[in-house]
Amino acid sequence: xxxxxPSGPQSPxxxxxxxxxxxxxxxxxxxxxxxxxxxxxxxxxxxxxxxxIGIAAVVAVWLYNGVYQVKQPERGVVQRFGRFxxxxxxxxxxxxxxxxxxxxxVNVASVNSSDFKSRVLTSDVNLVDLHFAxxxxxxxxxxxxxxxxxxxxxLSEVAESAIREIVGRSTLDELLVGSTRAEITRRTxxxxxxVLDYYNSGITVTTxxxxxxxVPEAVIPSQRxxxxxxxxxxxxxxxxxxxxxxxxxxxxxEAARIQQDAQGYKSKVTAIAEGQASRFSQLEAAYAQAPEVxxxxxxxxxIENVLARSHKVIIxxxxxxxxVYLPIEKLLEKSVKGESEPGAEGAAGxxxxxxxxxxxxxxxxxxxx
Numbered sequence: 001x002x003x004x005x006p007s008g009p010q011s012p013x014x015x016x017x018x019x020x021x022x023x024x025x026x027x028x029x030x031x032x033x034x035x036x037x038x039x040x041x042x043x044x045x046x047x048x049x050x051x052x053i054g055i056a057a058v059v060a061v062w063l064y065n066g067v068y069q070v071k072q073p074e075r076g077v078v079q080r081f082g083r084f085x086x087x088x089x090x091x092x093x094x095x096x097x098x099x100x101x102x103x104x105x106v107n108v109a110s111v112n113s114s115d116f117k118s119r120v121l122t123s124d125v126n127l128v129d130l131h132f133a134x135x136x137x138x139x140x141x142x143x144x145x146x147x148x149x150x151x152x153x154x155l156s157e158v159a160e161s162a163i164r165e166i167v168g169r170s171t172l173d174e175l176l177v178g179s180t181r182a183e184i185t186r187r188t189x190x191x192x193x194x195v196l197d198y199y200n201s202g203i204t205v206t207t208x209x210x211x212x213x214x215v216p217e218a219v220i221p222s223q224r225x226x227x228x229x230x231x232x233x234x235x236x237x238x239x240x241x242x243x244x245x246x247x248x249x250x251x252x253x254e255a256a257r258i259q260q261d262a263q264g265y266k267s268k269v270t271a272i273a274e275g276q277a278s279r280f281s282q283l284e285a286a287y288a289q290a291p292e293v294x295x296x297x298x299x300x301x302x303i304e305n306v307l308a309r310s311h312k313v314i315i316x317x318x319x320x321x322x323x324v325y326l327p328i329e330k331l332l333e334k335s336v337k338g339e340s341e342p343g344a345e346g347a348a349g350x351x352x353x354x355x356x357x358x359x360x361x362x363x364x365x366x367x368x369x
Contacts (some may be wrong), residue, residue, distance in 0.1 A: 066097040073109030075141045078102075087141060106141035111206060114156060119216070120164050124230075126172040126223055131212040132185075134159050134192065136205045143202025151201055155192075158199075159208075162191040172223075175213045185210050 069092050070076040076088035080101045088103070095101040115133045122128060136155060138144045148154050166188045167175065174180040189208040196203050215223055287294040 062097050066095050066101075068093055068095065068103055068105075070105065074105050074107050077104045077106060077141050077145055079104070084142065084146065104141075104145060106138055106144060108137065108139055108141060111135050111137055114152065114159070116156065116159055116163070118160050118163060120167040122167060122172050122175065123169055124171045125226065127216055128167070128172065128175060129212075129214045129216060130163060130167065130210065131214075132159075132163060132188075133209045133211060134205060135207045135209075136203050138202055139204045140202030143200050147200040147202060151203055154199065154201060155196070155203060158195045159188075159192050162188050162195065166191065172215075175210075181210050 068076065070088055070090045072090045074090065076093065078085040078088060078095055078101055080096070081099075082102075085101070093103075095103055113133055113135050115131070118130050118132075120128055120130055134155065138151070144151055166184055170180075170184055174184065185208045188210075189205055192208065193205045196205065283294065283298070
């Protein structure tokens with residue numbers, strides 16, 4: 001039979017043999033709804049069935065509100081009448097709808113960031129403006145919801161307190177030099193995490209970045225004066241150390257020289273004393289063997305020693321009124337000076353001539369006599 005005929009037992013759009021027609025069902029439901037809405041209503045059986053259907057629909061919608069989904073980076077915290085019940089992992093879950101149970105979704109994988117600005121005094125009495133950022137995660141959803149009332153505000157206060165403490169123990173140079181900033185941020189991160197763990201906040205600090213360090217305009221002149229004073233202090237210390245390094249070796253060398261001279265003098269005096277003691281022992285032994293000879297020898301040596309240090313004048317006592325004066329020590333001094341100074345030969349020659357002249361004059365005087 002052709003497909004374009006309006007009806008027929010083989011038409012695919014027609015009614016199946018023996019089955020209810022969908023249009024008829026829709027029409028019957030529409031009539032029943034109109035009967036309920038009309039004044040007077042419908043029969044008792046139809047109204048009760050529709051009421052049950054309405055209640056079932058409401059219950060179905062209410063139960064459908066208990067279905068919730070937790071994404072992969074999230075965790076669900078279920079509460080029953082406000083009391084903590086459990087933590088649900090990622091996936092599709094069901095809870096008793098309001099007012100029995102409620103669920104709070106907490107993202108435990110995302111990294112949050114907070115920026116802070118603070119004015120801090122360093123250990124070397126310098127005022128600086130700091131701009132730093134803290135990255136953190138809510139790794140424990142239960143602690144995040146129930147241990148701390150306002151986690152973000154708590155993190156802000158803890159971070160500012162920690163940066164004040166760490167910077168207050170550091171100098172301005174350490175803040176400005178890039179090699180030491182990493183150490184300051186590391187210590188700040190450790191202190192922030194320690195305080196947050198003590199509060200059971202459920203927050204894990206990932207990084208702390210010290211983004212900018214500036215000196216306030218009002219304190220720049222004072223800071224320059226302070227830096228100049230610090231530079232003068234270091235310069236004077238270096239000059240003092242240089243003076244110490246210059247004078248100390250000289251003093252140590254002078255002390256060593258004096259000690260060596262004293263040691264040499266000690267050795268000399270000791271040797272002389274030992275020599276004199278040995279000589280006296282030898283003289284004593286010689287005197288015991290020949291007293292007379294030893295006595296004369298001692299007398300002769302003593303006279304020779306005394307006369308060697310005295311001025312000697314030779315006078316010819318047999319000459320009449322003509323006295324001959326012979327300054328032997330002067331002649332010896334001239335001869336010694338002549339040997340040590342330039343023109344020694346001329347001086348020695350003149351000394352020899354004067355000696356010969358004196359000798360000749362003495363001979364002539366003695367000859368005349």
